[in-house]
Each structure stands twice: as structure tokens, then as C-alpha cells.
Amino acid sequence: MKNIRFFVLGLAVLSGVAGFATSVQAEVITGQSGNVRAEISYEQPQEYQYKNVQIKIVRAGKSVLEQNLPQDSEYDRPIGALLDKNDQNKLPVLDLDGDKEPEVVADFFTGGAHCCTYSLIYRYDSKANQYKKVRQEWGNGGYRLKDLDRDGLPEFESRDDRFAYAFTSYATSGYPLQIWQYRQGKMIDVTRRYPKLIYAHAFELWQTFLSARNEVDNGKGFLSAYLADKYMLGQGEDGWQKVKQAYKGSDRNQYFAELRKFLRETGYLK
Template sequence: MNRFKSVISLLITAWGVSVGSGAIAQPRLEFDSQTPSFQKTLSQGNIRVEVNYTANENLFESNINYILSHQGQAYLQDALTEFMSGEIWLQDLNNDNTAEVIVSNYSGGAHCCTTHDVYEWTGETFEHTTLGPSDGYGGSFQDLDNDGIVEFTTFDGAFLYAFSSYAGSFPPSQILRIGPNGLEDVTRDYPEQLRGTAWQMYQAIQDRDSDINGVLAGYVAQKILLGEFEEGWQFMLARYDRTSDWGLDVYNDVGEVVHQHPDFPTALRAFLKEHGYL
């Protein structure tokens, strides 16, 4: 769904997504700020979610209430406030033949923000995991290696505005999976996807004459994820904008400048260490 356009009518659709050997229908509800109030139920196998949506007139009150059931017994009730648009759907993310409930909520705005709340049946209750809030659409659920287990592909939002404008930033990849021990970062397990994004970054750098440091920062981080830090670092040193002072200031907890890095490479190295890349 294009969240920048109004969706006047409520859509209940079934999407086929390739997982393993076949396509699994995904019961889905989509709604936005102009959708009339409704009560609907989605179900797949033993999982059911009852949704009560009230057209939002007060941004400070929850207007989406949902009850999650397993084998007809209600186990969890939750609610959220829909600001711009949202979706609720059922999808088996971990290939155990039991669907997870996924609730997506988009706040609106050019750059922000989407959350994905995932509810997984554990055998006794529904375990809740939140992905985000993340910039824009937040990410997507994809089975990257066709093993029936679905990954969540997104990016590291810490890089946005760090060394350049929003438009001049290109954050590195982040790939997550909901595993037996909770949310797992499996980014480095998918070098083919990482290399594809690295190539897009490389092309963006070739096409850019200014505002380049934000792309170079993401590129170096992406090369670290690929185990190619030194190559990425030397590439950055040969191309970075030496006139830009974006990202050189170091702030304390109350927003005061307490230090300034002498140049972009020094600031980038400190940033990469701070965020666990080095």
C-alpha cells in the first residue's frame, strides 16, 4: 500500500508470498485515516485476531483494538493509535505452521516512521516483539534464502543525518529475524544482499559531486559487514569531502558541544566504534 496516498475503502486481501515450496495466503487488513470504523476478524489455522477500528478523531487515544486467540481462546488484547495508515496480517515467519500476527503502523511524514509489532504463539501465550520505529516504510518481510523462515530487511537509521542531509545519507543494511531467543541480527549471513546494496551505494557515490560523506559513511559500514573494511576505508579516504563539517561536533547529554573531531575520517571511525561496527 502506498502510504502517501489516501486509501478510502477498507481492503481485505490475500497475498501469496513464496516461502519454501509454495505460496501461503496472508489474510490482511489495510486501513488509513479516512477508513470508516469497522469490526473484522482474520484467521489462519489456529490463530485468530479480532480487530475493532474506530475512525480517529483524537490523536491521543487508541483507536485500534485487537484480541489475539489460539484455538478459539483469547490470550492477549492490545491497542494502538493509528496516525496515518496501518496494516494487520497473519504470516508464518518461522516455518512452524503457525502464523504470527503482524501489526504495522505508519505515522505519516516524509521521513518517519513505521513500527511493526509481531505476536508469536509460544505454546502458552503470545510473545510480543516490536520492530522500529524505523524511517519511512520501516522495512519488509522477505524469505531471503527460501528456507521458509522470513527475515525482516531494513537499514541502520543511526546513519541518517549523521554526516549529511537526509537525502545525502545512505544507511547500511540491517537484516533481522525472530528466532528462538528473540530478535536476532543476521545481517552478515546474507552477503549477496549486502553486496547488492553496496553496489547501489557505489553508484550513488559516482553520481554525486557534493553531500557525499553521508553515502561514504554507509558504504564503509556496508563493507565492514562484508568483511572488507580496509577496502572500504581506502575508498572513502580518496573521495570524502574535506570541506564539510557535518558530523564533526561531539555533544554531551544536554546537547552541548564538548569536542570537535578534526576531520570526517576521525569522526567516522569514532561513530563506527560507537555503533558496534569496529
């Protein structure tokens, strides 16, 4: 079950919040690749509030970007600020798409028990000598950077967070696998290019369902995510057969109807 719920950045974040301070002092997190150096600064947090969050990107000693970041609220904070002091990679600066130019990946957490995490990904536009960003929402979850196909470029391994609370509580929600690539300023959902990983993920969800089906909500949350994975594998019908055989809840007809509707709304069932 643990592996299915691996990215609860939010929870890790809460436990790492810095202590209260009496004087306002700037704190900085940094990252560097080649001659590109990025930093995020903010006032020392007071009562979990982060003020004056700024980003700065310097190329070969020259500042190219320097701006205040809009925050959803004052609880909105850079995740790097909450990592262990010895963590070297607080503000990742790395080439995500193989064009030899590093991007800056700034992760944030908006506060609350789970929700939400998001990334601001900055890309250098050499013609304009400017950085342009995209914002990627991760919801309650997060992601891991991992080179899944070993081509030397990292993928964002994540989950479809729309399944949080969809059929049950947060703790018993399961999620379909989601894999993203960053290419020239855009985030692309490439999950279906990794059928072996989806298969392994579906298998794991099924195992989790089996161990949870006698508990609250009969393992509904895991079964829903399992079926979404099966659709991505082109095995929707096979998935439904297994689901109908295995689900023992007394609300089966209603659950199946709602599940079908949800899978259509989320684009798994076409």
C-alpha cells in the same frame, strides 16, 4: 538511488490517510492463517488521530488475546489501516520461524514526516495459552518480508536507521543493509550471514555516491553507509582506501574523524 531508500513506509502512509468522519465508528483490519485469526480495530480516525486501538487474536473460534494497545500518541496508527482497501494482507499472520505456529505481525506508524515505524510481533505460548509480544523499532524506514535464503522462512529486510541524518539531511542519507530473523520470540540481526547481499548493497551505495558526490554534502551520507557495509564484509581497510581516494569535500579530515567515531559507536568498527 531509489533502491537504497526503498522503505519509506512513513511517506506511503501519509498519502493514504482516510478521510474525516463525523460519527465514531469502529474499523477493523484482519489477517488469518489456519485457525488463527487476528484483528486490529480502532475508531474511525478523526483529524489523523486514532483512538481505541485494540488487538484481538482468536484461535479456533476462542478469543485468546484481547487488549487495548498503548499508543505513543493518538497519531500512532496501524499501518494496515492505511493500505489499499483491496490489499488482502493487512494484518500479516504467518509462521516466521518454522515451528508450524503462525505469529501475528502488527505494524504501526507513529506519525510525523518520516518517523517512526515499529512492529509488534505476537507469539503463541501454548503452555500458558497466551500471546507474548516483542516490539521491533524500524525508525524512519521499515522492512520487507522476503525469503532471502529460500529456506521457506521470511527474513525482515531492512536498513540501519541510525544513519538517518548522521552526516547530512534525510534525503541524502544512505543506510547499511540490515537483515533480521525472528526466532522463538526474539529478533536477531543476521545481516552478516548474507555477504552476497551486503556486497551488492555496498556496490549500489557506491554508485549512488558517485552520482551524488557533486551535490550537497558531497555524497557523505552514502559513503558512510558504504563503509559500514564494507566493515560487515570484513573489508574495512579496503573501504577506507576507496573512501579517502574518492571523497573530495574540503572537510575531509574532520569528516573522516567523525565517520571513524560514528562507525565505532554503531559497532561496525570494532
